[in-house]
Amino acid sequence: MLNLRQIHHIAIIGSDYQASKHFYCDILGFTLQGEFYREERDSWKADLALNGQYTIELFSFPQPPKRPSRPEACGLRHLAFNVDDIEQSISVLTASGVFCEPVRIDPYTGKKFTFFNDPDGLPLELYES
Template identity: 85%
Template sequence: MLNLRQIHHIAIIGADYQASKHFYCDILGFTLLGEFYREERDSWKADLALQGQYTIELFSFPHPPTRPSHPEACGLRHLAFSVENIDQSVSALTEAGIICEPVRTDPHTGKKFTFFNDPDGLPLELYEA
């Protein structure tokens, strides 16, 4: 047994680093802990926190290949964020120009959820806790 303790971080590569940084920090509310340019790779790396918890490493690379990103595609399905009020959260995203799918109800938990995408089409979910 490995005795995994928790998820340490999630790494995301953005095609447009500035647009991705704006999306995750200014729209979703992540805090920029640090930002580093790695000249040997012509790459930016930003460390982002959510509620003080280091969560996302945001990268840029020159000409990254696209990846199919649909909630039902093989591989990582989506990244989900817990929110207290899904209707308020959807309204905030809509005001920022982010399109959300219609809010649905999880038949097993009775909780509301919806999907939306980051600037590169990465499927993200809001789940009302």
């Protein structure tokens, strides 16, 4: 067996670096740990942390291809974040102009969850702990 310990990071490519950085930092609350412009690739890379733990590498590339999404495409389906109060979290997102789907109940756990999208349509989920 490979003996994996945990997920180290998630890499996300945004079509508009400033819009993505604003969304993940100012709306979702990630902390910018480092930011690097890679001239040879005309690309930005940002290291984002959640509660002090390095979590997301946010990239930009000129004219990245669109992500296939619907109907369900093969590959990463969505990223999910735990929250204590889903209604309060939805209020914060809504006040920032982010649309959230109606709250659903997980039929296996009885927990509340909802989906929303980042600026490029990447599906994200809030899951009440």
